[in-house]
Amino acid sequence: MQLIELRDIYKTYHVDELPVPVLRGVSLAVAEGELVALMGASGSGKSTLMNILGCLDRPTSGEYWLDGHEASRMSTDERAFLRNHKIGFVFQNFNLLPRTTALENVVMPLSYTTEKISDSQARQRAVESLTLMGLADRLDYEPAKLSGGQQQRVAIARALISKPSILLADEPTGNLDSKTSEEVLQLFGRLNTEEGITIILVTHDPGIAKHAKRIIHISDGIIDGQGAADNSSPGTAESRRNVYRPRRFDSGGAQ
Amino acid sequence: MKISRTFRTALRALRRNPMRATLTTLGIVIGVAAVIAMMEIGSGSSAMVQNSIAGMGANSILVLPGAAASGGINFGAGSVMTLTPGDCDAIIRDCPAVRSVAPVVRTRGQVVYGSRNWIPSSMYGTTPAFLDVRDWTTMAEGEVFTDQDVRNSNKVCVIGQTLSRELFEGQSPVGKEVRVMNVSLKVVGVLSPKGANMMGMDQDDIILAPWTTIKYRISGQSTANTSQSSSTSSSSSSINTLSQLYPTSQLNLYPVPSATQAADTPQPVRFANVDQIMVAARATADIPVAIKQMTAVLRERHRIHNGETEDFNIRDMTEMLKTLTATTGLMTNLLLCVALISLVVGGVGIMNIMLVSVTERTREIGLRMAVGARARDILRQFIIEAIILCLMGGAFGILLGHGGSYLVKFFLHWPVKTSPAAIISAVLVSAGVGMIFGYYPAWKASRLDPIEALRYE
Numbered sequence: 001m002q003l004i005e006l007r008d009i010y011k012t013y014h015v016d017e018l019p020v021p022v023l024r025g026v027s028l029a030v031a032e033g034e035l036v037a038l039m040g041a042s043g044s045g046k047s048t049l050m051n052i053l054g055c056l057d058r059p060t061s062g063e064y065w066l067d068g069h070e071a072s073r074m075s076t077d078e079r080a081f082l083r084n085h086k087i088g089f090v091f092q093n094f095n096l097l098p099r100t101t102a103l104e105n106v107v108m109p110l111s112y113t114t115e116k117i118s119d120s121q122a123r124q125r126a127v128e129s130l131t132l133m134g135l136a137d138r139l140d141y142e143p144a145k146l147s148g149g150q151q152q153r154v155a156i157a158r159a160l161i162s163k164p165s166i167l168l169a170d171e172p173t174g175n176l177d178s179k180t181s182e183e184v185l186q187l188f189g190r191l192n193t194e195e196g197i198t199i200i201l202v203t204h205d206p207g208i209a210k211h212a213k214r215i216i217h218i219s220d221g222i223i224d225g226q227g228a229a230d231n232s233s234p235g236t237a238e239s240r241r242n243v244y245r246p247r248r249f250d251s252g253g254a255q
Numbered sequence: 256m257k258i259s260r261t262f263r264t265a266l267r268a269l270r271r272n273p274m275r276a277t278l279t280t281l282g283i284v285i286g287v288a289a290v291i292a293m294m295e296i297g298s299g300s301s302a303m304v305q306n307s308i309a310g311m312g313a314n315s316i317l318v319l320p321g322a323a324a325s326g327g328i329n330f331g332a333g334s335v336m337t338l339t340p341g342d343c344d345a346i347i348r349d350c351p352a353v354r355s356v357a358p359v360v361r362t363r364g365q366v367v368y369g370s371r372n373w374i375p376s377s378m379y380g381t382t383p384a385f386l387d388v389r390d391w392t393t394m395a396e397g398e399v400f401t402d403q404d405v406r407n408s409n410k411v412c413v414i415g416q417t418l419s420r421e422l423f424e425g426q427s428p429v430g431k432e433v434r435v436m437n438v439s440l441k442v443v444g445v446l447s448p449k450g451a452n453m454m455g456m457d458q459d460d461i462i463l464a465p466w467t468t469i470k471y472r473i474s475g476q477s478t479a480n481t482s483q484s485s486s487t488s489s490s491s492s493s494i495n496t497l498s499q500l501y502p503t504s505q506l507n508l509y510p511v512p513s514a515t516q517a518a519d520t521p522q523p524v525r526f527a528n529v530d531q532i533m534v535a536a537r538a539t540a541d542i543p544v545a546i547k548q549m550t551a552v553l554r555e556r557h558r559i560h561n562g563e564t565e566d567f568n569i570r571d572m573t574e575m576l577k578t579l580t581a582t583t584g585l586m587t588n589l590l591l592c593v594a595l596i597s598l599v600v601g602g603v604g605i606m607n608i609m610l611v612s613v614t615e616r617t618r619e620i621g622l623r624m625a626v627g628a629r630a631r632d633i634l635r636q637f638i639i640e641a642i643i644l645c646l647m648g649g650a651f652g653i654l655l656g657h658g659g660s661y662l663v664k665f666f667l668h669w670p671v672k673t674s675p676a677a678i679i680s681a682v683l684v685s686a687g688v689g690m691i692f693g694y695y696p697a698w699k700a701s702r703l704d705p706i707e708a709l710r711y712e
Contacts, residue, residue, distance in 0.1 A: 056625060056706050077629045084627020095622045095709065099271040109626035111260045119260075158626070 002065075003165060003198055004030040004053065009062035009072075011048050011221075022048045023059065024221040030200065032165070035192040037201045037212030045221040047170070050202045054087055054168045055079040067165055084112050088159030092171035094151045096143040096158075103139045106130055106158045113162060129157040133187070149180030156187065160197070167191070167199045173208055185211045261632070265640040268616075279608040280648035282601025283688065287652025287681045288659060289594035294677030295660040297587030299670035304583050305539070314354075314539055314572075315388055316546060318342075318532040318553070321566035336528035337566040340466070342556060343382075343532055349552045352545035354537045357385035358529035360466045362474035366414075367434040368422040375418050377461040378435070380469025381533075386446075388535040397429040397444030400465055408467030412440040415461035416448045433462075438472050440464060466529060542571050595684070601648070602688035609641055609696035620700050621708025634701035641693020642686055649685030653678055 011023040022045045030036050040046035051057035052064060055071050056079075064072040067086055071079060083089075096105050106126040110117060117125075130139060133153040143151050152172060159167055169188065173181035189211060191197045201212055209215050217224040269276045320337045322329050340358050347356045360380035365372050379385065383399045386392050400411045412433070419428050428442040449458040464473070536545040546569050553559075553567055613620070620633055628636075657673070664671040 051706050054625070080624065080627050080629040083625060089625050091709070095618060097271075097619055097622070100267065104267065108264075108623070111257075111264060112623070112627040112629070112632055162627070 002029040003032040003034075003067055004028075004200075005063075005065040006052075007063040007065070009049075009052060009059045009064065011045075011052065011057070012060045022221050023052075026062075026218070026221070026223055028216060028223060028226070030166075030198060032198055033192070033196050035189065035199045035201070035211075035213045037203060037209035037215045038218065039203060039206065039209045039215055040218040040224075041204055044219045046202055046204075046218050048221075049218060050168060050170055050200075053166075053200060054089060055082045080112075081114065084109060084114075084162055086165050088156075088162070088164040088167045090152070090155050090159050090167065090169040090172045092174035094143070094148075094155045094175070096151055096154055098144065099142055101140045101142055102130060102135060102146065102154045102157075103127065105143070105154055106161050109158060109162050125161055126157070129161050130154070132160070133157045147180070148176050149183055152176060152180075152184055153187065156184075156191075160191075165198060167197050168202070169199065170202045171204075172201065173203075173205075181208070258635075261635050261639050262643075265636055265643055268636070269640060269643060272612075275608060275612075276644060276647075279605055280644050280651065282604035283598065283645050283648025283685050284601075284652045284655060286594060286598030286601040286688075287649045287685055288656035289597050289652075290591065290681050290684070291653055291656025291674075291677050292659040292663070293590035293594050294587065294674045295657070295671050296663060296669060297583065297590055298674050298677075299660075299664075299672040301580060301583035301587065302672050303670040305580060314536045314542065316534040316536060316542065316549070316572075317570045318346075318534060318549065319568040319570065320528070320531070321564070321568060336530075337557060338529050338532050339527055340529060341527075342553060343529075345552050345556055346532070346534060346549055350545060350548035352537055352541040352548055354535045355384045355387040356532060356534045357381050357388050358466055359385070359531045359533055360470045360474065361530045362469055364436040364473065366418065366422065366462060368428075368431065371422050371424075373418060373421040375415070375460050375462045376456065377458075378469070379461065379463050380466035380474075381463060382466065385463065385533065388533045390535075391446065391449060393447040395445045395447045396427060397442070399444055400463075405465040405467055408465055408471055410438060410440045410468060410472065411443045412462055412464040412468075413444040413446060414442055414463075415446045415459035417457055417460040418462055419445050435462070435464075436473050438468075440468070470527075470529075546571060598684060598688055602645075602692040605641055605644055605689065606692035606696060609637065609693055610699070612640075613637065613696045613700040616700075617703060617708045617711040620703050621705045621711065624703070624705035625709060630701040633703075634697045637697030637700050638690060638693045641697065642689035645685040645689030645693075646682070649682050652685070653681055656681075 006026055006028050009023050009026040010021070013020045013022055026045075026049060038046050038049065048057065052059050052072075055066070055074075058074075058079075059072050062072060063070060066082060069082065071082060074082070096102075097108065100108075103123065103126050106129055107122050110122040110125070127136070127139065130136060133156055135150060135153055135157065138146060138150060138154075141150075143154070146154065152175075156167075156172075167188075172188075173184055176184060185208065188199050188201065192199050199212075201208065203209055214226060216226040318338060338358070343356045343358045346353055358381060362378050362380070363374065364378060365374050366378075382405050383402060386399060394413075395416065397413070399413055400409070403409075404411050412435070414422075414428060414433075422428065422433065423431070428445055431442050432439045433442060434440075446459065446461070446463075452458050534545065534549065536542045549569060550565070554565060557566055559565055623633060623636075624630075660671045663669050
C-alpha cells in the first residue's frame, strides 16, 4: 500500500447555490520517501487538493487513504489527530506565533498530542528539531527578530516536531528571496534523502518544482500529467504550459 | 491536551498583549473591588449598629408584671403587681446567662432646686445595678448610690446631664439637695451624657434614687399603700382591697397573707413589689437562654403550675436588634446589587475583548487547528484565557477593595469588617463571569474553519 492514495476525488463548492467543481476526479498515489511537487496555476485546484491531502478538508466524493486510514470519512477530531501525528505543514507565510520564541513555536504542536510526553522531553525534541534546521543559536528569538529564511526553517522545525510521515509545503518559498529559497529547497531535499520524510511541495513555480523527484501537474481540477522532474532545465515545456495556461473559471472559493 | 499545558498556553497568549489584558480586566477589577468594599463596609456598619444597639440596652430584657383579671375583665399588662426585689435576687442567683439585674420603680414628679424646677421624663427607683444593665457605668461626677442606701432607703439620688443643666446651670450638683415632691434628696452623682435613644427620647433627662426611697418616701405618701406605689399600679387598686387592711405606715416587706387575701387573689400581693425588672444578658446570643432561665425561676417563685398563665411578661429587644440588622443587611444587599451589576458590565467588557482577540488571532487558531488542535482544545484555551483574566481581575479587585475599605476606615473612621464570605464569593463570581462571558468568543473560535482561518488576513 502507498503512503498516500487518492481515488477519484471530487470536490465541489457552492457559490450562490451554483455548484463550482474544483476537483473533478483526481487519483494519485505517493509512496513513502517520495519528494513530489504538485504544480498548477492559481485556480487549478491545487490548494483544494492540498487541503484534502492535509486532512483540513473533506472531498465531496472519493477515497483518501493516508497511511492505511481512510481519511475522507473521518470525523473532525479524528482528522485533527491525523494532522497532529502524520502531517506536518509548512506555509507560504510561515504562520509563526508572534511574540513567541522559536522554541515555543516549535513545541506548540506537541501540546495537542496524545502521546505521553513530558514538558522537558517536548523541549528536548524541539531543540533537536531546531538544531537540525541549523537554528540551535536562535532558540529564544522571536519571529520578528528572525530573517525570512530562518522563520521558514522554524516553521519546518515545527512541522517536523511530531515526527510526521508527510510534510506538506504550500508555496514554502513564496515569501523568500531566491537565495534563501534555494537553501530551504535544499533543506527539503536533505530531509527527504537523509531522514526519509515524504514531502509534497505545492507550487506554481517550475523552478521550485524541479527540485522534486516527481512533478504532478494539475489543471482545471484534474491531473494533467505527471512525470519525473527534469532537473537539467528549469521549467519544461509541459510545466510552462501548465503555468501559463489561462484559467477556465474564476478563483471563487476554489483557491 | 493536558490542562496545565492549556493553562500555560493561555498565559503565554495573554502575555503577548499585556496592555490589552490589563485593560480588559479593569472592569472585573472594579467590579470585584466594589463588591469587596461594599461587603466590608456594609458588614462593618452592621456590626457597629449592633454594638450601638447593645449600648442602648439591646442585651437588656424587661420583666413586666402580668395582667390581672377580675370577673372576666382583663386589666392588661402591669395591672397587677407581681414582681418583687426577691425575684431580682433569685434571677441573678439562678440564671447563669444573666449578667446583672435591677428592679425599677417608676414615678413622675417635680424636682426643685432653689428657684428652679423641672419634671424629668424618667424618675426611677432602682439599685446600683441599673447602670450596669444599661451599660452606663461611667459617671461625669460623684458616685452612684450604694446598696446600703437602697437597704436604708436613704434620701440620695443620681441625676442625668439634662436635669443637672436645668437645675444647677453649670454649678456642681454633687452634695446639693434637691426636692422631689417635698422630699429632700442629696445628689451624690451626675451621670455621663448618653444622649437621645432611638425613639428620640432624651436619656439624660433622668433622676435615679434607691427604689426603696422612691417607693416608700416619694411616690406613695403612705409607705404601705401599694395602690399608689406607682402610676401603673393605679388600676390594681380596684381589685386590691388590702390597702384598708394595712393602713399603718410601718414598713412590712413580706406580710403574712390572710385567708381573705389568699381567697381574693391567686397570688399574694407583695408590698415590696416593683414596677418592672431590668435584666442584662451576658451577650446578645444569650438572650433566649436567659429568657428561658428567668421564666423557669419566676414560674417557680410565683408558684405557677404547668398550664397556668404566667403573671409576668418578659420582653427583649431582639426584635429591635433584628429590625436594625435587617436594615443594614438590606443596605448591604442593595450595594451588593450595584456591585454585581458592575461585575456584569466588566464581564461584557471581557467578552468584547475576547471577541476582538479571537478575530485578531484567527490565523493562530487556524494554525493550531492545522497542527492538530481539536475544536474543544481551542474552546478550552479561550475559556481558560477568559477565566485567567477574570481571576487576575478578581485578585486585584480583592486587594483594591480591601485597600479601599481600609482607606475608608483610616480616613473616614467608618467601621470595617473583613468578610471572608465576600472574598470567596468574589473569586467564584469572577471565575463564573469569565466562564460565562468567555464562552461565546471561545465557542466562536472553536467553530472556525482551519482553511478559512489560515487564509485570514
